[in-house]
Amino acid sequence: MKSGFVAILGMPNVGKSTLLNAILKEKVSIVSPKPQTTRNKILGIYNDADSQIAFIDTPGIHTSHNKLDEYMEKAINSAKNDVDVLLYVIDGTKKINTNVIDNLNKYSQGIKNIILIVNKIDDTTYEKLYPELAKCNSLENVKDIIPVSALKGKNIDEVIKVIKKYLHDEIKYFDDDVYTDKSIKFLVAEIIREKALWLLQDELPHGLAVEITSFKEGGTLCEINADIITEKSSHKQIIIGKNGIMLKNIGTKARIDIEKLVGQKVMLQLFVKVRENWRESGSSVRAYGYNDQDL
Ligand SMILES: Nc1nc2c(ncn2[C@@H]2O[C@H](COP(=O)(O)OP(=O)(O)O)[C@@H](O)[C@H]2O)c(=O)[nH]1
Ligand SMILES: [Mg+2]
Incomplete structure (x- = not known):
C-alpha cells in the first residue's frame, strides 16, 4: 500500500479540473x-487496491489584481507545499513556446518529481504534437511526459501508474469512502456557479459567487435556497433573463447534477443579489467561501 499527495498546476483552461474529475470518476x-x-484548492482522493492518492486541484496561474485573485494565488502556493508529485498540465493543442517553458520552470521550483501532462490530445494530431513534445525532453526536473485526453478519459491509467513510482508513504490519510475534503454545500454552490458560467456566455463570468442560504435534507426531498451574487446591478437582469428564463435554466441544469450528488429529489430556489465590487472586499471574499485560513 502506497499513498501520497499530488498537486495539479498549470495555466487557466488547460483542463486541470477535467483531469481531476477523470481520475476520480466523480465530479x-x-x-x-x-x-x-x-477558485479554491480542491482535494480529490483516489483509492484503488494498492494505493491512495490525494490530488489537489488549483486555480490557474495568473497575476493578482483583487482580493479574490490574491486568495487564488495563495491557494496555488499552499497546494505546492509538501507534495510528492506535481502534475504540470499544458494544452497539447497549443504551441509549446518559451512562455510555457518559463512558467513551468517558475511554478515548479523546488519540486522534485514533476510529471508533464500534455492534455487535449483528442483535439490535435500526432504529426503536430510530436515536434512540440520534443521541446520538453530537455527539461531538467520533468521526469515523465504523458499525453492525455482528460475529456475522453484517454491515458488516465498511465498517469496513475507513473505517479505510483514516486509515492513512499504507507498509511491511509483518508477513509476509503471519502473522495473530497469539500462539503456537500460547497459542491452544490459550485455546481450552480458552473451552470451559470456555461449559460451566461461572456457577459459576466468573473464577478459571480454563489452562497447557499438554506439547506434542508428531508427523508425524500432536499430543499435548497441559494443566492447568486453579482457585482453590478446591470448584471442582475442578465442573470434573471427575459421572464426569468435564464435563472430557470441555471436552476434546472444545476438541479439535475445536485440530485446525482445528494441521491435525492431536490427543490432548488435561486435568487440574485448585487454586492458591488465584492471581489475587492476581504470580508465579502471570505463570506463567499474564499477564506485563506482554510488553505
Ligand atoms: N478537447 C478537449 N477539451 C478539454 C479537455 N480537457 C478539458 N477540456 C476543456 O477545456 C476547458 C477548460 O477545462 P477546465 O478543466 O475547466 O480547465 P482548468 O481551468 O485548467 O481547470 C473546458 O471547456 C473543458 O471541457 C480535453 O482533454 N480535450
Ligand atoms: Mg479548474
Missing part, C-alpha cells in the same frame, strides 16, 4: 471554457 471540481473557473 469534485467544476469545469468551464472560461479562465479562472476554479
Whole structure:
C-alpha cells in the first residue's frame, strides 16, 4: 500500500479540473471554457487496491489584481507545499513556446518529481504534437511526459501508474469512502456557479459567487435556497433573463447534477443579489467561501 499527495498546476483552461474529475470518476471540481473557473484548492482522493492518492486541484496561474485573485494565488502556493508529485498540465493543442517553458520552470521550483501532462490530445494530431513534445525532453526536473485526453478519459491509467513510482508513504490519510475534503454545500454552490458560467456566455463570468442560504435534507426531498451574487446591478437582469428564463435554466441544469450528488429529489430556489465590487472586499471574499485560513 502506497499513498501520497499530488498537486495539479498549470495555466487557466488547460483542463486541470477535467483531469481531476477523470481520475476520480466523480465530479469534485467544476469545469468551464472560461479562465479562472476554479477558485479554491480542491482535494480529490483516489483509492484503488494498492494505493491512495490525494490530488489537489488549483486555480490557474495568473497575476493578482483583487482580493479574490490574491486568495487564488495563495491557494496555488499552499497546494505546492509538501507534495510528492506535481502534475504540470499544458494544452497539447497549443504551441509549446518559451512562455510555457518559463512558467513551468517558475511554478515548479523546488519540486522534485514533476510529471508533464500534455492534455487535449483528442483535439490535435500526432504529426503536430510530436515536434512540440520534443521541446520538453530537455527539461531538467520533468521526469515523465504523458499525453492525455482528460475529456475522453484517454491515458488516465498511465498517469496513475507513473505517479505510483514516486509515492513512499504507507498509511491511509483518508477513509476509503471519502473522495473530497469539500462539503456537500460547497459542491452544490459550485455546481450552480458552473451552470451559470456555461449559460451566461461572456457577459459576466468573473464577478459571480454563489452562497447557499438554506439547506434542508428531508427523508425524500432536499430543499435548497441559494443566492447568486453579482457585482453590478446591470448584471442582475442578465442573470434573471427575459421572464426569468435564464435563472430557470441555471436552476434546472444545476438541479439535475445536485440530485446525482445528494441521491435525492431536490427543490432548488435561486435568487440574485448585487454586492458591488465584492471581489475587492476581504470580508465579502471570505463570506463567499474564499477564506485563506482554510488553505
Ligand atoms: N478537447 C478537449 N477539451 C478539454 C479537455 N480537457 C478539458 N477540456 C476543456 O477545456 C476547458 C477548460 O477545462 P477546465 O478543466 O475547466 O480547465 P482548468 O481551468 O485548467 O481547470 C473546458 O471547456 C473543458 O471541457 C480535453 O482533454 N480535450
Ligand atoms: Mg479548474
